Amino acid sequence: MSPLDRLRASTIWPMLWKEFIQMRRDRLTLGMMLGIPAIQLVMFGYAIQTEVRHLPTVVLDESRSSESLALVDQLRNTGSFDIVAYVPDRKALEREIRSGRAMAGVVIPPAFLTDLRRGRTAEAQLIVDAADPLASSAAMSGAVQAGAARSAAILARTAGRGAPPLDVRVRPWYNPGLRSAVYIVPGIIGVLLSVTMILITSMSIVRERERGTLEQLIVTPIDKTSLMLGKIVPFVLVGYVQMTVILLLGRFLFDVPIRGSLPLLYLLTFAFIVASLGLGLFISTAVRSQTQAMQLGFFFLMPNILLSGFMFPREAMPAVAQWIGAVLPLTHFLKVLRGIILKDVGIVELWQPTLVLVFLATLFIVLSVRRFSKRIE
Amino acid sequence: MTDDVAIHTEGLRKSFGRIAAVESLNLTVGRGEVFGLLGPNGSGKTTTIRMLTGLVAPTSGRATVDGVDVSEAPELVRRRIGYMSQRFGLYDDLTAAENIRFYASIYGLRGDARRLRLEELASELGFNERLHQMAGTLSGGWKQRLALACATAHRPRVLFLDEPTAGVDPAARRQFWELIHGFARQGVTILVTTHYMDEAERCGRLAFLSRGHLIAVGTAAEVRAQFSQPSIEDVFIELQRRDEGVTA
Numbered sequence: 001m002s003p004l005d006r007l008r009a010s011t012i013w014p015m016l017w018k019e020f021i022q023m024r025r026d027r028l029t030l031g032m033m034l035g036i037p038a039i040q041l042v043m044f045g046y047a048i049q050t051e052v053r054h055l056p057t058v059v060l061d062e063s064r065s066s067e068s069l070a071l072v073d074q075l076r077n078t079g080s081f082d083i084v085a086y087v088p089d090r091k092a093l094e095r096e097i098r099s100g101r102a103m104a105g106v107v108i109p110p111a112f113l114t115d116l117r118r119g120r121t122a123e124a125q126l127i128v129d130a131a132d133p134l135a136s137s138a139a140m141s142g143a144v145q146a147g148a149a150r151s152a153a154i155l156a157r158t159a160g161r162g163a164p165p166l167d168v169r170v171r172p173w174y175n176p177g178l179r180s181a182v183y184i185v186p187g188i189i190g191v192l193l194s195v196t197m198i199l200i201t202s203m204s205i206v207r208e209r210e211r212g213t214l215e216q217l218i219v220t221p222i223d224k225t226s227l228m229l230g231k232i233v234p235f236v237l238v239g240y241v242q243m244t245v246i247l248l249l250g251r252f253l254f255d256v257p258i259r260g261s262l263p264l265l266y267l268l269t270f271a272f273i274v275a276s277l278g279l280g281l282f283i284s285t286a287v288r289s290q291t292q293a294m295q296l297g298f299f300f301l302m303p304n305i306l307l308s309g310f311m312f313p314r315e316a317m318p319a320v321a322q323w324i325g326a327v328l329p330l331t332h333f334l335k336v337l338r339g340i341i342l343k344d345v346g347i348v349e350l351w352q353p354t355l356v357l358v359f360l361a362t363l364f365i366v367l368s369v370r371r372f373s374k375r376i377e
Numbered sequence: 378m379t380d381d382v383a384i385h386t387e388g389l390r391k392s393f394g395r396i397a398a399v400e401s402l403n404l405t406v407g408r409g410e411v412f413g414l415l416g417p418n419g420s421g422k423t424t425t426i427r428m429l430t431g432l433v434a435p436t437s438g439r440a441t442v443d444g445v446d447v448s449e450a451p452e453l454v455r456r457r458i459g460y461m462s463q464r465f466g467l468y469d470d471l472t473a474a475e476n477i478r479f480y481a482s483i484y485g486l487r488g489d490a491r492r493l494r495l496e497e498l499a500s501e502l503g504f505n506e507r508l509h510q511m512a513g514t515l516s517g518g519w520k521q522r523l524a525l526a527c528a529t530a531h532r533p534r535v536l537f538l539d540e541p542t543a544g545v546d547p548a549a550r551r552q553f554w555e556l557i558h559g560f561a562r563q564g565v566t567i568l569v570t571t572h573y574m575d576e577a578e579r580c581g582r583l584a585f586l587s588r589g590h591l592i593a594v595g596t597a598a599e600v601r602a603q604f605s606q607p608s609i610e611d612v613f614i615e616l617q618r619r620d621e622g623v624t625a
Binding site: 013014015021218 | 431
């Protein structure tokens with residue numbers, strides 16, 4: 001038999017034909033596979049805002065001078081603080097913060113103006129509810145910046161100069177508006193693809209096992225590789241449709257620019273989709289019931305979200321967490337996604353994550369085929 | 378081995394942990410026989426069939442089916458056998474025709490050959506009107522017929538049927554047995570397990586399993602004589618009584 005004849009006679013074709021028919025008939029699952037990512041993108045895209053602005057702030061101004069007013073103005077102009085009230089004393093200020101009505105409090109002591117006039121360092125205090133470090137960090141850096149700007153202005157004035165001696169301008173590349181949606185949306189594509197691809201295939205083999213159809217199937221001469229590939233190929237298409245839906249929503253709903261090459265993105269996504277499906281497939285060969293598959297699938301979910309670099313930068317993680325992250329397909333796919341979508345980088349910069357993805361995809365599928373046995377013990 | 382032997386086992390044994398499901402089974406089934414495997418629940422019938430079809434690896438001993446050693450060349454055996462599991466094992470969300478097409482394709486039938494075989498099976502099994510019905514919506518009797526059609530799509534030389542008529546009404550059972558004898562007349566060897574004693578009488582030869590041991594082999598008349606019982610049903614009940622006697 002020639003290789004072409006062998007390919008034609010392969011049991012992969014009937015397997016694919018059957019899987020596509022079943023997928024097409026399961027409208028509910030198909031609808032969920034496409035609808036859920038769209039809904040989740042909208043939810044997460046709006047909800048995940050890492051830049052914290054407009055912190056409700058109270059002011060205790062004991063100086064009541066033009067200088068104290070100027071400082072409060074400077075703080076307000078950073079956009080991080082909304083002045084909600086002026087309070088008469090320190091007790092009232094503490095009460096406002098404890099009750100949660102205010103997240104920050106500015107204290108300007110009575111000596112503020114006199115200190116300034118006499119050339120001493122004038123002190124002001126910013127109290128921040130830092131229980132949530134993420135929420136408070138923007139406020140804290142905003143306050144420091146406002147303070148520095150104010151001192152520079154005062155120094156320039158007293159030194160008789162028209163402009164401050166030093167001016168460092170920051171240029172935020174790739175995301176000039178510092179909008180978190182720009183950074184989050186490409187990541188969400190990866191997370192949602194991971195979740196659906198892993199969960200769906202983790203059910204595939206074990207569902208046939210539970211329904212009793214696997215026993216009938218494995219007494220036939222079907223080969224294991226056909227069975228495994230037949231289970232994942234239809235979902236490669238689903239994965240691509242999902243990605244397209246999220247990209248379109250990201251583009252038009254969240255204004256996320258797509259700077260790089262779309263064909264390259266779609267090409268490299270193939271390795272990621274197959275790697276995720278392969279991981280799900282491996283779970284499916286290892287468990288005995290769909291419930292177990294679901295539990296194990298969720299077990300892989302948390303590290304995907306927390307350790308892949310989707311939410312927290314991997315550079316800040318301890319070595320062990322970085323190692324775990326390194327075997328997750330999502331970690332490498334995020335580099336591809338963010339690289340192409342936000343920075344217009346090409347295959348030259350992305351060959352490393354691409355190779356890892358191809359390796360993981362091959363590994364998971366080979367492991368699944370080897371793990372699967374045409375027996376029912 | 379002679380060419381007229383379809384199934385042969387020597388000291389075939391399967392244990393799950395310390396429990397022996399099948400104990401040193403020696404069995405020979407001739408080509409074209411309708412051979413009944415009988416015994417109470419848990420006597421090892423299903424495990425025996427699963428060892429012969431390569432679904433379960435024997436702990437020791439060997440088995441050949443159609444002259445091929447099951448442990449050495451399971452895939453070769455799989456090409457030559459048909460199997461109906463105890464539970465309905467076809468796809469509920471495919472139509473009857475799609476199920477048959479799928480199995481025929483797995484066995485390598487494509488194009489015209491597959492279409493002809495589908496037509497042939499449909500008329501042999503009287504399936505024409507239900508070809509495009511979803512398998513999940515078929516009644517019990519039709520499900521069994523469909524399973525038989527799928528199991529025989531590739532014209533197997535040996536057919537293993539594990540309680541094929543469980544839960545099927547008497548009329549459908551009778552029709553099903555006519556189909557089985559039809560295949561036997563074409564030279565197909567059939568190994569069938571059953572709980573129905575009228576079906577046992579329809580087999581050419583019978584084997585009784587009890588707690589994994591083979592305790593009787595022969596025609597229905599020979600088995601009745603061996604146990605001095607008036608019917609196979611009485612033999613069965615006598616065996617079950619002995620089983621429980623051992624347990625107590």
